[in-house]
Amino acid sequence: MYKxxxxxSLLAPFIDRYWEYKGETRSGMKFNIPPHGCSDFVFNVGNATDCTSSDLIMRPYHSYFFGPMNTFTELVTQKNFIHIIGVRFQPCGLSRFIKIPLSQFMNQGLDSHEFPALFSQSFIYQLSENQNPIGCIEHELVRQLYKNSMGTEKQISHVVSLIRRQKGIVSIKELATEVCLCLRQFERKFKFYTGYSPKEYSRIVQFWNAIHLLKPNTSFNNLLFVAIQAGYYDASHLYREVKRFSGHTPKAFLTLPMKEKVEVLHFECIEINRKDKVYERIN
Structure with missing residues (x-):
């Protein structure tokens, strides 16, 4: 079950959300996780939670850092039960705790031992035994917030807010002018703090806006209307972007139940060999 x-309020400027997935799976079950324009720390807190992401094997009682992604991440479970907890930072939120160029970690998943320390191994063991792991994580982040004296990157945070408000349909030159930076300096600074170029980040925001527009009552007959609303050239452009960022076609989103939350975190793909068809379920 996903929550x-x-x-x-103290951490909201830096943390986008906490998320948790706990429940039975089956060996070989695959999850496609689309990019959100953020970075995540992920904790394996169960004793049977082996997952594989690209070349990274996520072991029990370990934490991992997933940097900015510009395509979907594929996660494959190796056990029949998983319990993972994630901390999703705002695009510039991590800089309040660690000053690192996030562009160095594009499309990378790393064991926390290979990443500047934020959560110690002893904390992860403590987390596994805690009855309120989310509260435990938040308490630790508040402690580090007061411990660290690093400032907040206000210029880029402001631009990120503008891109979100305009749903990714923006002029990069106008954004640079907004924060009184030359284009080259603006792009370099944006990439340092978010990991993305302004154009890449805008494309991800635009993708999520398109997903919100792809409601169950939409049909293939009016995909062009959705594409134009979301700022794409045509339906083919929409198709390519959705496929690139989610690993799925727009059809997968059209089949969501009417009351289903559109802001999905992950896709669960279960392949069933029945008359050569592949059935997909989205959570």
Missing amino acids: EYSPC
Whole structure:
């Protein structure tokens, strides 16, 4: 079962959300996780939670850092039960705790031992035994917030907010002018703090806006209308972008139940060999 939790008001400028997935799976089950324009720390807190992501094997009682992604991440379970908890930072949120160029970690998943320390191994063991792991994580982040004296990157945070408000349909030159930076300096600074170029980040925001528009009552007959609303050239352009970022075609989103939350975190793909068809379920 998948759940999301909001951060406290003190951490909201830096943390987008906490999320948790706990439940039975089956060996070989595959999850496609689309990019959100953020970075995540992920904790394996069960004793049978082996997952594989690209060349990374996520072992029990370990934490992992997933940097900015510009395509979907494929996660394959190796056990029949998983319990993973994630902390999703705002695009510039991690800089309040660690000053690193996020562009160095594009499309990478790393064991936390290979990444500047934020959560110690002893904390992860403590987390596994805690009855309120989300509260435990939040308490640790608040402690580090007061411990660290690093400032907040206000210029880029402001631009990120503008891109979100305009649903990714923006002029990069106008954004640079907004924060009084030359284009080259703006792009370099944006990439340092978010990991993305302004154009890449805008494309991800635009993709999520398109997903929100692809409601179950939409049909293939009016995909062009959705594409134009979301700022794409045509339906083919929409198709390519959705496929690139999610690993699925727009059809997968059209079959969501009417009351289903559109802001999905992951896709669960279960292949069933029956008359050469592949059945997909989206959570």
